[in-house]
Amino acid sequence: MKKTENILLPDLGEGIETVTISEIPISTGQKINKDDTIVILESDKASMEIPSNIEGVVKSINIKNGQEIKTGDLLITIETTKATGKDIKQTPTQQKQTQPNKTEQEETIVKTRTKPQLNDRGVYASPGVRRLARELEINLDMIPGSGDKGRITKADLHGYIKAKMYTHNTSPLHFEEEIDFNQWGKIDVKKLTKIKTITGQRLSMAWKTIPHVTQFIESDVTDLEALRKKEKTKQKDSGVKVTMTPYLMKATVSALIEHPVFNSSIQNNGTNIVYKKYYHIGVAVDTKYGLVVPVIRDVDKKNIIELSKELMDVSERARNKKLNPNEFKGGTFTISNLGGIGGSFFTPIINPPEVAILGVSRIKTENNAEKQLILPLSLSYDHRVVDGAAGAAFMVFLSNILNNPQNLN
Numbered sequence: 001m002k003k004t005e006n007i008l009l010p011d012l013g014e015g016i017e018t019v020t021i022s023e024i025p026i027s028t029g030q031k032i033n034k035d036d037t038i039v040i041l042e043s044d045k046a047s048m049e050i051p052s053n054i055e056g057v058v059k060s061i062n063i064k065n066g067q068e069i070k071t072g073d074l075l076i077t078i079e080t081t082k083a084t085g086k087d088i089k090q091t092p093t094q095q096k097q098t099q100p101n102k103t104e105q106e107e108t109i110v111k112t113r114t115k116p117q118l119n120d121r122g123v124y125a126s127p128g129v130r131r132l133a134r135e136l137e138i139n140l141d142m143i144p145g146s147g148d149k150g151r152i153t154k155a156d157l158h159g160y161i162k163a164k165m166y167t168h169n170t171s172p173l174h175f176e177e178e179i180d181f182n183q184w185g186k187i188d189v190k191k192l193t194k195i196k197t198i199t200g201q202r203l204s205m206a207w208k209t210i211p212h213v214t215q216f217i218e219s220d221v222t223d224l225e226a227l228r229k230k231e232k233t234k235q236k237d238s239g240v241k242v243t244m245t246p247y248l249m250k251a252t253v254s255a256l257i258e259h260p261v262f263n264s265s266i267q268n269n270g271t272n273i274v275y276k277k278y279y280h281i282g283v284a285v286d287t288k289y290g291l292v293v294p295v296i297r298d299v300d301k302k303n304i305i306e307l308s309k310e311l312m313d314v315s316e317r318a319r320n321k322k323l324n325p326n327e328f329k330g331g332t333f334t335i336s337n338l339g340g341i342g343g344s345f346f347t348p349i350i351n352p353p354e355v356a357i358l359g360v361s362r363i364k365t366e367n368n369a370e371k372q373l374i375l376p377l378s379l380s381y382d383h384r385v386v387d388g389a390a391g392a393a394f395m396v397f398l399s400n401i402l403n404n405p406q407n408l409n
Helices: 092-098 104-112 127-135 154-165 194-209 222-234 245-258 304-319 388-403
Strands: 002-008 018-023 037-042 047-051 056-061 068-070 074-081 212-220 264-267 272-275 281-283 285-287 290-292 333-337 356-360 373-382
Touching (some): 037 074, 212 388, 222 245, 245 281, 245 304, 245 356, 281 304
Antiparallel strands (some): 002 074, 018 037, 037 047, 056 074, 264 272, 356 373
């Protein structure tokens, strides 16, 4: 017996609302097996493959390259065959017994729908909307729902955010009126990548909503650089690239343990502070698509070589857009290392819901007899949680560890 099955886009996780079709590796009439890739998607930070959960023949493809889709949208239709080793003819009675009340298409769609849920305060919202609200620390009681029976939709949530962020209905990335730059000379207009667009929106929101303070210090890393070069020589034949970043990660975790407020987040509209007992460090990676921040987990439990290997892996996959969306989640503190590019101090923007970020610049050589190597460090922190004295204490502690790196391993 042949039947038709629709494959819909599943829920891709927290924070991912829409994705773009980047590749469709199948064609109409093609036979596919269970777990075969049917479409490759591009989100704001990563590429991901969607497998088929059934086998059969592709009857129709309902998407096209470059199309933007959302959870629940129809991807493809597959014609499947149920068999028991030999052909079975149905009698009219059998057909009546097995005839579903709904079409196969309707059954498939119904299975993937998410029902709105009523929380204990009487707010109707789907799990996806409530997850997003928790991420952004928004109280759903404050939002009137426009959906059926007062259900709060994602559009309601976005409207509330926009109303809070902007007082004159202006976008953070645009002027109030478009300017014709062509009137003054030749121009070249290029569309921002999706990563840069999303990152720009997040950074703009962070800058507008978080009171940033940035503190600076110069740290003597002469001994640390000697230690790094020694380890680099030891790993020459292994292919492991030992950079300064793993040492900075280990030193930062030591400072976070000593000053736990920097490993925290604000919760419940600013009335609670959550102190995290785990140390997951986000590391900013510059790619041709834009800046991404994959998270290295449990840095306190890994040594320099383990961290070096993991950094090589995630950096390579980030540049090829092969990271899983979950690899961008759960960070407790971020390091942005511009040492390979140059410059001295800068103001890194906090990556919410974290409360601090460390900026690292290029090492410079002091013009003195010792030829000391000096590393400029810039710490931005959320002034709602961290005061100036705590910021200074954190930087001094971190600098002292980098000055005496014997225990960084």
